[in-house]
Each structure stands twice: as C-alpha cells, then as structure tokens.
Amino acid sequence: MSMIRSAGLHGFRATVQELGGDADDIARRSGMSVTALDSTNELVSDVAVATALETAADELGCPDFGLRMARRQDLSLLGPLGLAVKHSESLATALDYVSDFLFVHAEGLRLQAVPDPLGSPGVAGVQFDAGPDRTPSPQSTGLVLGFAHRAAVELVGGPYGLRSVELPHVPSPGEAEAYRRHFRGPVRGGRPAAVVRITGNLASLLLREHDEELHRLAIAMLARHRxxxxxxxxxxxxxxxxxxxxxxxxxxxxxxxxxxxxxxxxxxxxxxxxxxxxxxxxxxxxxxxxxxxxxxxxxxxxxxxxxxxxxxxxxxxxxxxxxxxxxxxxxxxxxxxxxxxxxx
CATH class of the missing domain: 1.10.10.60 (Homeodomain-like)
Structure with missing residues (x-):
C-alpha cells in the first residue's frame, strides 16, 4: 500500500454531488477520512482512493467518473512540481520532472515516457502505472490520463499529436465513448498497460509559458521539498x-x-x-x-x-x-x- 496526498481527491466531492450521491458516505465506506475530501496535504492510502473512485462510478452509474474528476483539476494541485512543469521548455522536460517528483504527491504512481508499445516509428508513449506488478484501477487510470491530457493541451496551447489511448481494462461502451470525446482520438482496451501514444518527438513540443527564472525557482523548491x-x-x-x-x-x-x-x-x-x-x-x-x-x-x-x-x-x-x-x-x-x- 502506498500513500497519496489528498490534493489528488480534488473534485471528488463536487463530482459525486453533481451525480446525486453522498461523497462523505462513499469516503467512509472506502476507508478514508471525510476531511481528506476538503484538504490538500492529508495522506490517504492508494487503495482507499481507488476504492472510492470505483464505488462512486459503480453506484452512481457513471463509467467515466475518473475523467469527470480530471476536468476539475489543474496543475496548481501539484504545487512546486506543477510550477516546474508549467515553465519547462518542452513536453519532454516537463514529463521528466513528473517522473522524478510525482512521488512527493503519490508514492507508488508513475507517469513516464516509454517507447511506443506498438513499435510504430516516430511515435512516443506516456505510460501510467501504479508501481511494479500493479495495474491501476479503471477510474484511477481515467483520472490520471485525463488530467495529463488536459495539462498537455494547456501547456502546448493546443493539440499535441495524440495518436491513441491504450487501456489495460476493457471499457464499457459508455466509458469508451467518454474517452473518445475527452481525448478526441481512438481508444483501445485490453492492452498490457495504460499508455497515451503521441506522434512525433516530445522534445519538439515546446511549452507556451516557458520562463527560465520561474523554472529555476521551482526546481530549487522541489530539491528542498522534503x-x-x-x-x-x-x-x-x-x-x-x-x-x-x-x-x-x-x-x-x-x-x-x-x-x-x-x-x-x-x-x-x-x-x-x-x-x-x-x-x-x-x-x-x-x-x-x-x-x-x-x-x-x-x-x-x-x-x-x-x-x-x-x-x-x-x-x-x-x-x-x-x-x-x-x-x-x-x-x-x-x-x-x-x-x-x-x-x-
């Protein structure tokens, strides 16, 4: 079991309420403190978070619950890491910082650049996993990949060459359609890992708000974060x-x-x-x-x-x-x- 900072739950309460559910009740039954829903620095087990997301999706009849939560989140939730990402030179550099420092917010989760899982030339991959030999839950996958996609579009200032979204679980027809609307690209389930495939070189995708001075400050904050x-x-x-x-x-x-x-x-x-x-x-x-x-x-x-x-x-x-x-x-x-x- 790994721990996740409660900032990652931002939007849970609002999304549950929007669907007519009781966020506090779901949180309690999932094994987490109700106060975690309204704080940013409380530590919550990744098992409790995954249980809460899956429970909400199942009981509220919302197969795209994770994606809906992702639309309520932004880089500010990542603090200094978000600042480093926002002012990086390219999408490749930003992803490097996420790979190196995501543990500050979520101990076991990883988001990293990988070769294209289908082996296509000129295609890169960004893979999400919950740690060695662990498969992330469907709603956790939707939350993280959905958040990463929205952040990439905002950072680059538009489309970034998304080729397809590969999912380890087989989405229901409703969930698959929600993925296609969110990512505006093809979605395939039953794959070995959760990967967003991108055409081109991540280093060539320059960020529109790159600021070297703010970037250096963010890196200094990350270095001393603990x-x-x-x-x-x-x-x-x-x-x-x-x-x-x-x-x-x-x-x-x-x-x-x-x-x-x-x-x-x-x-x-x-x-x-x-x-x-x-x-x-x-x-x-x-x-x-x-x-x-x-x-x-x-x-x-x-x-x-x-x-x-x-x-x-x-x-x-x-x-x-x-x-x-x-x-x-x-x-x-x-x-x-x-x-x-x-x-x-």
Missing amino acids: RNPADDVVHVVRTALSHAMGKTPLTLTAVARQVSVHPRTLQRLLEAHGTSFGEVLDDLRRHTARQLLTGTDLPIAQVAQRIGYAEAATFSRRARAWWGATAAAVRQSAHLSSSDKTLS
Missing part, C-alpha cells in the same frame, strides 16, 4: 510580483495562479515563514519605489504606476508611511547626497 518549501516561497512570490508589477493586478489569487499553487496553500506557506502576501508585496513596492525615485527621472505618477498604484495619492500616503517623507523629498534627498559626494 525539508521545508516555505524556505523558498518568499523569493518565489517576490519574483512573481516583480514580473507582474505595473502590468497586471497584484493579488494573491493572481500570483498563486502564476506559480501553480492554490491561494490558501500559498497563504499558509507564507504564514509558516512568518510573513503574509500583503507584507511581501508592500516590502517589494517600497524597495522598487526607492530604486525608481533615486535611480531614474521618471515622474512620480509613473513611479506609482510602475509599483502597481493607479493613483499618485495612494503612493504618496505609502511613501510617508515608509520613509516619513514625500516621494519628492526622498528623490531630492538622494540627488543632494549625490551632489555632495561629487563636490567632495
């Missing part, structure tokens, strides 16, 4: 805010989306580091504003806009709070100091 991810979170948030400053709204939700972390998770990580989103943003604004005031000749109204204030009056109030003086006085003081050094 110690304390809060050690890196302030730097990650400051970097994300620096990218967005003066361009897009500087909100917790926007930054959490950019770094592929749920807003509540990001808030908790910052609190664990003894700070908050508001404090990190305020400190960055203060630092950036001083640099612009003392190192450029930008009008004060433009400095205000550069640090995310729509009105110069708001910036003026913050300047007094930061330095006990107006922005103009701070600039003048810096210029006088520079002149004195030149004369001496």
Whole structure:
C-alpha cells in the first residue's frame, strides 16, 4: 500500500454531488477520512482512493467518473512540481520532472515516457502505472490520463499529436465513448498497460509559458521539498510580483495562479515563514519605489504606476508611511547626497 496526498481527491466531492450521491458516505465506506475530501496535504492510502473512485462510478452509474474528476483539476494541485512543469521548455522536460517528483504527491504512481508499445516509428508513449506488478484501477487510470491530457493541451496551447489511448481494462461502451470525446482520438482496451501514444518527438513540443527564472525557482523548491518549501516561497512570490508589477493586478489569487499553487496553500506557506502576501508585496513596492525615485527621472505618477498604484495619492500616503517623507523629498534627498559626494 502506498500513500497519496489528498490534493489528488480534488473534485471528488463536487463530482459525486453533481451525480446525486453522498461523497462523505462513499469516503467512509472506502476507508478514508471525510476531511481528506476538503484538504490538500492529508495522506490517504492508494487503495482507499481507488476504492472510492470505483464505488462512486459503480453506484452512481457513471463509467467515466475518473475523467469527470480530471476536468476539475489543474496543475496548481501539484504545487512546486506543477510550477516546474508549467515553465519547462518542452513536453519532454516537463514529463521528466513528473517522473522524478510525482512521488512527493503519490508514492507508488508513475507517469513516464516509454517507447511506443506498438513499435510504430516516430511515435512516443506516456505510460501510467501504479508501481511494479500493479495495474491501476479503471477510474484511477481515467483520472490520471485525463488530467495529463488536459495539462498537455494547456501547456502546448493546443493539440499535441495524440495518436491513441491504450487501456489495460476493457471499457464499457459508455466509458469508451467518454474517452473518445475527452481525448478526441481512438481508444483501445485490453492492452498490457495504460499508455497515451503521441506522434512525433516530445522534445519538439515546446511549452507556451516557458520562463527560465520561474523554472529555476521551482526546481530549487522541489530539491528542498522534503525539508521545508516555505524556505523558498518568499523569493518565489517576490519574483512573481516583480514580473507582474505595473502590468497586471497584484493579488494573491493572481500570483498563486502564476506559480501553480492554490491561494490558501500559498497563504499558509507564507504564514509558516512568518510573513503574509500583503507584507511581501508592500516590502517589494517600497524597495522598487526607492530604486525608481533615486535611480531614474521618471515622474512620480509613473513611479506609482510602475509599483502597481493607479493613483499618485495612494503612493504618496505609502511613501510617508515608509520613509516619513514625500516621494519628492526622498528623490531630492538622494540627488543632494549625490551632489555632495561629487563636490567632495
């Protein structure tokens, strides 16, 4: 038995309720805590998760339950791993990180590149399994492959060359049709392993949101993940805010989306580091504003806009709070100091 972080159950409650079922009852009968349905870091056995998915599918008459859950999930559930994937250079690199670090979220599950199981030239495979000599349950397969497919389409920005979907179980007619609609490709059951076959080279599929700096930060967080991810979170948030400053709204939700972390998770990580989103943003604004005031000749109204204030009056109030003086006085003081050094 392996353990899975409860973030992987995201969407279970909503999908069960949508179908008219009782998510808490199914969770209890499957051997898991009800609280796991609404948390992200509780550890749940993979057997309990598989049982819950299969029970829901069977009792609610929904053979594509796993696929429906997959439509409610996104990369933010993977935390730093999701960030590394999102900002990788190519689909091949992204898959390498999933192969190396998926254990952080699900000990026994594996998603990795493999040669094409049918041996076709110019075709690659992405295989999902539950560990050595273990076959994943049908709904677990639908959840993971469905999630991976949606993520690939989002990362690449469109079709990525899907050739076919190979399943170890034989899907019912309803499930097979749901797979074809979801993947928009042929589906075959009774195969040796769960594999998505892709035409072409995964390394040639470039990701549309590749950002080298955010990618490096994510890798640093992954390297230290088992110690304390809060050690890196302030730097990650400051970097994300620096990218967005003066361009897009500087909100917790926007930054959490950019770094592929749920807003509540990001808030908790910052609190664990003894700070908050508001404090990190305020400190960055203060630092950036001083640099612009003392190192450029930008009008004060433009400095205000550069640090995310729509009105110069708001910036003026913050300047007094930061330095006990107006922005103009701070600039003048810096210029006088520079002149004195030149004369001496």
